[in-house]
Amino acid sequence: MDIDLITNVLYAMIRTGTPLLIVALGEMVCEKSGVLNLGQEGMMLMGAVIGFIATLLSGNVWLGFICAMLAGVLMSQLFAVIALGLSANQVATGLALTIFGTGLSAFIGSDYVGKPIDGLGVIAIPVLSDIPIIGKMLFAQDLIVYFSFGLFAAVYWFFRSSRTGLVVKAVGENPHAANAIGLPVMRTRYLAVAFGGAMAGLAGGYLSLAYTPLWAENMTAGRGWIALALVVFATWRAERVLLGAYLFGLASILHLVAQGLGFAVSPNLLAMLPYIATILVLVMLSRNSGRSKLYTPASLGKPFHASS
C-alpha cells in the first residue's frame, strides 16, 4: 500500500464518518435526556432534501445548511409533540417519523433528483495540511468537518464539566427526582430532542451538499440507524462515538480501498460491510446485559408524566 492511498483512505474515512458523527452526537444528547428518537433516518432525509433545494434555489450553500437544520428541528418537534406531549410510545413514534420523513423527502425532492449544485469546497489549512499522511485527513477538509471536530469537543465538555449537562443527565436518569428538585424535565427533553433534530438535519445536509453533492431518494442509506447503533456501542460516551463513527466511515469506503488495491469484489457485497459491522459490534458489546444496563440512561424510552 503506498502512502498516497493511505492518505486518501484516511481522508475519505473522515469525510464518510462525519455525517455519522454529527447525527450520533445529536442522538446521544437526546438519549441522555431519556428520549429515544428512532426517527434519525427521517430527519436526516428531510435535512438532505430541504438543504439541497434551498441551496439550489438561493445559490448559497450556507443557507442550505441552515435550512437543513431547521427542517431537522421541525421534524424532531413533530416527534416531541406526540412522544413527549402526548406520551405516545417512543419506539413507534420514532418509526413513524422515519416512515414519514422518507415519504415526505421523496415527495418534495422528486423534481430535484440528479440536479447539479456546487458542493461545499475544501479549505486546506496552510502548513498543517502538508503534514504527510494525517495532514490531508485532518486539515484539508471542508468547514462542516471542522465543525464536527468542534461539536465533538463541545458535547464532550458539556457532559463532563457543565452544569446544564448534569441537568440533562439527571433528567435522563430519574425524571421524577429531577422534577421533585425543580428541574424542568419536559423543557429539557424538548430541547434535547430539538438539538438531535438539528444535528440530524445538518448531517443530512452534509450528505446532499458536501459529500455527494446531489439529492437522491433515500440517499442516507441507513446512516441514521447506524448512528443509533453507534450510540449504543459507545455506551453514551462522546469519545467512543467519535471512534465508532470513523471506524464505520472506514467500513463504508472499503470498496474504494479494494479497488485501489486491485481486488475485484462485487460492490454490492462490499456495500453490506457497514451493516454487517453494525450487527457484529452490537453483538460484541451487548453480550453482557449487566454492562449495557449500567450505561443506558435509566429512563430511556419511558414517557414521563408529572404527577403534581
Next chain:
Amino acid sequence: MLVKLEPRGQHSRKMAYLSPVLAGVLTLITSGIFFFLQGLDPIHALKTMLYTPISDTYGLAEWCVKAAPILLCAIGLAVVFKAQVWNIGAEGQLLIGGLLASSVAVNVIEAEGIWVLPAILLAGVIGGALWALLAAWLKTHFNANEILTTIMLNYIALNLLVFSVHGPLKDPNGFNFPESAMFGDASLMPVLIEDTRVHAGILFALFAVAAIWVLLSRSFMGFQIKVLGLDHSAARLAGFKSKRLVWVTMLISGGLAGLAGAGEVTGPLGQLVPQISPGYGYAAIIVAFLGRLHPVGILLASLLMALIYMGGEMAQIELNMPVAITGLFQGLLLFYLLACDVLINFRVTLPWLSSQKTTAEQVN
C-alpha cells in the same frame, strides 16, 4: 394549558377501535388540504387516489394482488408485536424469501409436476424464517437489540438481492438486464380468476389470517405470547420459556414474510427483479398497528394500505404527482394513529371550560 390529558385509569376498548377510524379521517382531511394547497380540487384528487383505482373489475383484482403480500407480512408482525418483540425486518425477510424462492425456480424452469411450486414456496418460507431467526438468535443469545439488527438485515438483504440479480441469478439470455430468467409455467402461482392477476397467494394470505387468529385467541401458545408481551417477569414467573417464544414468534413472522416474497416472484412478477417490494415490509408495520394487532383489523388495514399504494400510482398518472405520495400518506396515517391512541388511556379535558363552569356555579 388549553387542553389537559387526564388518565382514564383503565384502557378504553371503545377508543382502541375508534382511534384507527379517527386517524383515517384526519389523514383524509390533511391530504385534502394538501391537495388544495397544490392547486387541485381536493374531492376530485381524493376520489382519484382512493376510488378510481378500484372502480372496475381489473382494479378490484389488482387490489387483492397488492394486498396479499402486505397482509402476509402484517399478520406475522401481529404475532411478534404481541410478544413485544420489535421485528422491523419484514422487508428483508420478504426479500430473502423472494431471493431463495427464485434461486430454486431458475433451476427448475423446464421441470413439470405439482411439486415444483410447493418446493419454491417452501424455499421462500425457509429463507424468510432463517433471516428472522438470525435476529432472534442475536437477541436471545447476545442480547442484541432486535430493532437495530432487523433493520441492518433489511439493508443486507437488499444488497444480496441486487448482487444476485447482477450476478449468479442474472438471466444469461437477458441482454445484461439485472433480472433473472422468466420462471417456468410449473413454477407460477395458479391464477384464480381468468384475465386477472389474482393468484393463489391470496388464499395463502387469508389462510394465514385464520390460522393466526386461532393461534392467538384459542391456543396456549397464543396466551403465552400475550403474557410475555404484557409483562415479561410475569411470563418468567409462570415458567414460560421466553427465549423459545421469541424464536417461535420470529419464525412465524419471518416465514410469512418469506412466503409473501415467494408469492410476489411466482405470482405477479414471474421472475426475480431488484424491485420485488415497494416497501411492503415497512408498510406492514403500519398495518399491524392500524389493525390493532387483531387479524380482522389487519385484514381491513392491509386493504387500506394496498389502496394507498394503488392511489399513489394513480396520482402519478392522473394528477402528475410523484409516486412518493404513498409514503407521505403512510407516514401521516401512522402519526395520526399514534396521536389518537393517546385517547385510549387518557381523557382530553378542557380546563378553561370546566373552571369557567365552577366559577359560574360559585357565583350562583
